[in-house]
Amino acid sequence: MALQHHKDATLRYQQQVDNSRNYVIPFIEQAMPIQPGTRVMEIGCGEGGVLTPLLEKGCHCVGVDLDHPRIELANQFLGNYVQNGQLRLITRNIYDVDFLGEFRNAFDLIILKDAIEHIPDQAKIIGYLKNLLAPKGQVYFGFPPWYMPHGGHQQICQSKVLGMLPYIHLLPRPLYRGLLRAAGEHNGTIQELMDIRDTGISIERFEKIVQQQGFAVTRKQHYLINPIYKYKFGLQPRTQWGPVSKLPFVRNFLTTCVYYMIGEN
Known part of the structure; x- marks a missing residue:
């Protein structure tokens, strides 16, 4: 999205x-x-x-x-x-x-x-x-x-569904990463979202x-x-x-x- x-x-x-x-x-x-x-x-x-x-x-x-x-x-x-x-x-x-x-x-x-x-x-x-x-x-x-609902900056996802879903960044790290991979997000996007997870x-x-x-x-x-x-x-x-x-x-x-x-x- x-x-x-x-x-x-x-x-x-x-x-x-x-x-x-x-x-x-x-x-x-x-x-x-x-x-x-x-x-x-x-x-x-x-x-x-x-x-x-x-x-x-x-x-x-x-x-x-x-x-x-x-x-x-x-x-x-x-x-x-x-x-x-x-x-x-x-x-x-x-x-x-x-x-x-x-x-x-x-x-x-x-x-x-x-x-x-x-x-x-x-x-x-x-x-x-x-x-x-x-x-x-x-x-x-x-x-x-x-x-907050989109505090993980998930709106940068290419997936419209993931980009709109609130609070998914609060999932356990392995589950969140797996969800991003399953949705086909690029490795660069996944790494950026993981970095934000560490610094939020x-x-x-x-x-x-x-x-x-x-x-x-x-x-x-x-x-x-x-x-x-x-x-x-x-x-x-x-x-x-x-x-x-x-x-x-x-x-x-x-x-x-x-x-x-x-x-x-």
Whole structure:
């Protein structure tokens, strides 16, 4: 059932731009000001759609991604900003010594949109971000909780049936892998889904890591219907009902997306 935006980079970029402009940026602005000259880095920037509204506001941005073809696409979409020096697009590991040497305490805002659930050792990277934040800087996270209906990203399956089935990623690992193989999914897709199974993150674990790494949550919003579903499925975004968002563990099964802002405690 791989969605059209998985195949169409221009459509994917435009969806990122609209989602960022209408939902991500307004959320961030309730926790900190965004103004010309604000220094921003996005980790896992892809085609650069999330950064586009920030560039339009006059921010100075750095986009980092290990997927070089997606960085090349970002250069195509945002070449004018690269040319005028307002944007740098980099294919580099942020743990590299030279990266830290160049960008230590450099950013007022760091963005990880639909990224943390793909990163191994999440405690390591969240703690490491302190090295890159300027004083009073903050970090934005947006991600799908692991236990939500499609928290395993099974929508990337070619099988329409598997792509629509909720909660199949919660099956025992051998059974889940066997189901994917029986449906004829490509080995690359199966490996990607297994990797996500290893790195998927719950609301509770995220908040625990944030606290353990010396950060505090400055703002959060849980969604019953993820804002990006407006572009993918034509569904209107809906915030999570307050009492549900406060129910530990249970909320993960009913919440399709969470937004967080964190700052050093």
